[in-house]
Amino acid sequence: MSLEIKKGEFFTLLGPSGCGKTTLLRMIAGFNSIEGGTISFNERVINQVEPGKRNIGMVFQNYAIFPHLTVKGNIAFGLENRKIPKEQIAAKVDDILKVVQIEQYKDRMPKNLSGGQQQRVALARAIVIRPDVLLMDEPLSNLDAKLRIDMRNAIKDLQREVGITTVYVTHDQEEAMAVSDRIAVMKSGIIQHLGTPQEIYQRPANVFVATFIGRTNIIEGTLTQVEGRYSLQIGSDYAEPVSNIRVPKPQASLKVQISVRPEEFIMTEDQSGIRATIVHSVFLGQNTHYFVDLESGQRNEITQESKTSQILSPGEVIYLKVKTDKINVYDAAGELNYTRSGQL
Amino acid sequence: MNDTRKRFDIWTNISLLIFVFYILFLAFPLFTMLIKSFYNGTTGDFSLAYFTKFFSKPYYLTALFNSIKVTVCVTALSALIATPLAYLMSTVKIKGNSTIRIMILISSMSAPFIGAYSWILLLGRNGVITQFIKNVFGFTMPDIYGFTGILVVLTLQMVPLIFMYVSGALKNVDQSLMEAAESMGYKGFNKMRKVLLPLITPTLLAGGLLVFMRALADFGTPMLIGEGFKTVPVLIFNEFISEVGGDDGFAAAISVIVVLFATVIFLLQKYVSNRKSFTMSALHPIEAKKKSGIGNIVAHVVIYAYTLIALLPQLYVIYTSFLKTNGRIFVDGYSLQSYIDAFSNIGGVIANTFFLAIVSLVVIILLAILIAYVTVRRRNALTNTLDIFTMFPYIVPGSILGIALLITFNDKPLALSGTALIMIISFVIRRLPYTIRSSAAILHQINGGIEEAAISLGASQMRTFFKITLPMMVAGVVSGAILSWVTIITELSTSIILYTGKTKTVTVAIYTEVIRGNYGVAAALSTILTLITVISLLVFLKLSGQKEVSL
Structure with a gap:
């Protein structure tokens, strides 16, 4: 793989556990040896540089706060090794404490801090040394759901404020979307898709990325071509012309996999489209989720904006169409996206 | 209800x-015992005579000083030997690692005085090693009796205790703490001093207390190998046991002094360690890694040599049996x-x-x-x-x-x-x-x-x-x-x-x-x-x- 992270960018490595994202991060940090290839900061190849000389800031999954040092002691730790005068260290520590909003805890021992506060200490400790790159290894995975959202906003704000190049590792796609400028979705050590959160959500490079990012339904269908115009056939009774398709080797008829996100279904009033039976529904306020069975027996999830009328009950039959400008059409193996990415 | x-x-x-x-x-x-120490044994009147006697005679004060000297030295030396040993065992893959750990444990499990008498057989005036060196190299080794002997015997006995405490603590140190220090430019000795040592300090204090109390209380070792070098437990035993001139009340008074001293140390340790306490649990503990070259050889030699020395007294006793x-x-x-x-x-x-x-x-x-x-x-x-x-x-x-x-x-x-x-x-x-x-x-x-x-x-x-x-x-x-x-x-x-x-x-x-x-x-x-x-x-x-x- 080869990728370039821009200065000041918030870059995220996203993937299921065991995909190699943490290994990659630890190679950047210098804790794992690099077996082949090179990693460079600006023009400088850092393969052989020891961790302490790389000028990186690292936030560990378990924070790695030194339990024997106070908050202040932890944050000053990296500075103390750099022959900086004491007053300057104190000033820098005070500044960063203000930035991460934990001034009032500066003399506390780590054991008296909540998870979120420890997280802020870890963050402050990593950025106070003004690193070239800030590395974060699943920093939010030990926090509860609400704190996780607060902290990810705080991290994003902080990163924007300090303007530090950041490499962030997570397996939580929502978190990745919320904080990142660009995301690399990884699987088995290979980058599946590299792009902005919007690109990755709306035009996932393959079926893996489509299913990993957000929720989606994968439906089999047939792509037919008549005089250069494409038409998508789903089930026996539903076909829809599609305009934003580009197939490398056009054929009259192609088996395809179609990724339709729950919100990309439209319920039709007339009885045209894909016939489906309601199995059950979940009312979530703004939206209502329906789980439906297609004629093929496949279970699908669809999302509709909630209406004031009665929620459809199990057993009712509905007819569905898809938003052709939003869905993604893949080859039969699910590896190649036929949908043109320009047509967002 | x-x-x-x-x-x-x-x-x-x-x-x-x-x-x-x-x-x-x-x-x-x-x-x-406390009451007895304050009353005259024969007349039954309240008296501070026993305490006055203890603190006025150099003979008794020397024993007290000796006890403190032995105890402090044994505790310090045990920690100094055990900590690097535990660190080596936790970071370097040693061949026969678990066997070595069991052998170190066994070396601490015998009564200390058995070690004392075995070292006398080895390094005493007529000891095997002493004789061997005298015959082969023609010079007389400094003898093992007195302070040196007690120090050697008790230290070898106590090292395993601290070794096990520290090994346990090292297991709770997360690898990421070391990596965090490294990423901030700390390495080698600096990393030890600023991070690892403070992390195991509470454990060292706890292990140190245990060793301190055991060394202070040990009676068999100074009895056998101490010769003229008397410690307080020996003093108490002699006062209490000896048929003539012994005095239960005086033995009780010395005991009271020892218990008070031990209590002060105990409370002091609790005070210090409470201020330094924190809990650790490691997601990714430090792992013993395979080393190569000189470092690997040195680590093996040090650990094998220590284990051999620690087991030597017991092995020699078995041999002589x-x-x-x-x-x-x-x-x-x-x-x-x-x-x-x-x-x-x-x-x-x-x-x-x-x-x-x-x-x-x-x-x-x-x-x-x-x-x-x-x-x-x-x-x-x-x-x-x-x-x-x-x-x-x-x-x-x-x-x-x-x-x-x-x-x-x-x-x-x-x-x-x-x-x-x-x-x-x-x-x-x-x-x-x-x-x-x-x-x-x-x-x-x-x-x-x-x-x-x-x-x-x-x-x-x-x-x-x-x-x-x-x-x-x-x-x-x-x-x-x-x-x-x-x-x-x-x-x-x-x-x-x-x-x-x-x-x-x-x-x-x-x-x-x-x-x-x-x-x-x-x-x-x-x-x-x-x-x-x-x-x-x-x-x-x-x-x-x-x-x-x-x-």
């Missing part, structure tokens, strides 16, 4: 019973005569030891489980006091507890002196803490909700305890019990005061044979004792599936 009352009664009654046990057999004897003896001296050739003598003359001591140790162990296990339960699950003023009582054996040296028991239970209505019961009581009080601590530790890990679940399903308090809590505690209880067991069978300082012909234990027999100069029989008995210890440990490791014993 009815149920809550009943539950309250049962556990309160149990707490009360144990409390009475401690009052009767620990608090009361110590109090008796198979030597032919003529009267009291070893002669050329091998024989089993020492074993035949050991069994024919004093074979009863082995049966005694097993009887006393097994009864004590049963009582210990029972009490430890109950005490652990009430102190962890039913915290109140009574159980808190109980908790404090259980720590007393740390600060009361064995010989002092022996004296206190003896002067208290010498007369009716509770004339226990000379009975097996008094031996069992002393073993129980002194060796309970190991089992209590491990039982309490495991109980802390068991979620209280599990018990509540059983009760909500209709089980009674007692049924819940026996069917749910107890089975989950077993592993912890057993790991502490094995330490209690091993330390009971190697116990000397209390038994030497309390034993009679009928209750003589193997350890006491070894000691008396060494004093008499019957090195062959002593060696045979030591070998048997070592064998029992090693088998106990191996059985435990096999049963528990663990690779080491945690203290």
Whole structure:
């Protein structure tokens, strides 16, 4: 793989556990040896540089706060090794404490801090040394759901404020979307898709990325071509012309996999489209989720904006169409996206 | 409502019973000793004469100073040797790692005085190594007697304790802490000093306290190898035991001084370690890595050499047990005569030891489980006091507890002196803490909700305890019990005061044979004792599936 992270960018490595994202991060940090290839900061190849000389800031999954040092002691730790005068260290520590909003805890021992506060200490400790790159290894995975959202906003704000190049590792796609400028979705050590959160959500490079990012339904269908115009056939009774398709080797008829996100279904009033039976529904306020069975027996999830009328009950039959400008059409193996990415 | 009352009664009654046990057999004897030290032995008047005597004569003050010197030096030296050793074992892959750990453990499990007498056989005036060097190189080694000898013997005995404490602490240091330090530019010695050492400091303090108390209380080692170098336990023993010129009251007064001193140290340590305490748990513990080149060789040599030196006294004792003896001296050739003598003359001591140790162990296990339960699950003023009582054996040296028991239970209505019961009581009080601590530790890990679940399903308090809590505690209880067991069978300082012909234990027999100069029989008995210890440990490791014993 080869990728370039821009200065000041918030870059995220996203993937299921065991995909190699943490290994990659630890190679950047210098804790794992690099077996082949090179990693460079600006023009400088850092393969052989020891961790302490790389000028990186690292936030560990378990924070790695030194339990024997106070908050202040932890944050000053990296500075103390750099022959900086004491007053300057104190000033820098005070500044960063203000930035991460934990001034009032500066003399506390780590054991008296909540998870979120420890997280802020870890963050402050990593950025106070003004690193070239800030590395974060699943920093939010030990926090509860609400704190996780607060902290990810705080991290994003902080990163924007300090303007530090950041490499962030997570397996939580929502978190990745919320904080990142660009995301690399990884699987088995290979980058599946590299792009902005919007690109990755709306035009996932393959079926893996489509299913990993957000929720989606994968439906089999047939792509037919008549005089250069494409038409998508789903089930026996539903076909829809599609305009934003580009197939490398056009054929009259192609088996395809179609990724339709729950919100990309439209319920039709007339009885045209894909016939489906309601199995059950979940009312979530703004939206209502329906789980439906297609004629093929496949279970699908669809999302509709909630209406004031009665929620459809199990057993009712509905007819569905898809938003052709939003869905993604893949080859039969699910590896190649036929949908043109320009047509967002 | 009815149920809550009943539950309250049962556990309160149990707490009360144990409390009475401690009052009767620990608090009361110590109090008796305290009283005795303030009253003239012959006239019965209140007097400070014993204390004046102690603090006015250089002879006694020297002994006090000697004790402090030995204790401080042993504690410091043990920590200095054990910490790098534990660090090496935790970071470098050593061939035969788990065997080495067991051997280091075994080296600490014998009675210290056996080490002392073996070092005399090796490095004493007529020691094998001394003679060898004299004959081959023609110069006389500095002798091992006095301060040096005590320091060597006790340090070798105590290193394994700190080694195990520190190894345990290193297991809780997360690799990411080291990496965090590295990423901020700390490496090598700086990383150790600024991060690793502070992280294991609380553990070092805890291990240091244990070593300090043991070194302070040890009586057999200075007795055998100290010669002119007298320490306080020796002083107390001589005052108490000697037929002429000895004085129980004076022995009591010295004991009071020692206990006070130990208490101050104990509280000081608690104060310091409370301020430094923090908890660690490692997601990714530091792993032993395969090293190469010089570093690897050095690490192996250091660890193997230490293990050999630590085991040398025991190995040499085993070797001499198979030597032919003529009267009291070893002669050329091998024989089993020492074993035949050991069994024919004093074979009863082995049966005694097993009887006393097994009864004590049963009582210990029972009490430890109950005490652990009430102190962890039913915290109140009574159980808190109980908790404090259980720590007393740390600060009361064995010989002092022996004296206190003896002067208290010498007369009716509770004339226990000379009975097996008094031996069992002393073993129980002194060796309970190991089992209590491990039982309490495991109980802390068991979620209280599990018990509540059983009760909500209709089980009674007692049924819940026996069917749910107890089975989950077993592993912890057993790991502490094995330490209690091993330390009971190697116990000397209390038994030497309390034993009679009928209750003589193997350890006491070894000691008396060494004093008499019957090195062959002593060696045979030591070998048997070592064998029992090693088998106990191996059985435990096999049963528990663990690779080491945690203290």
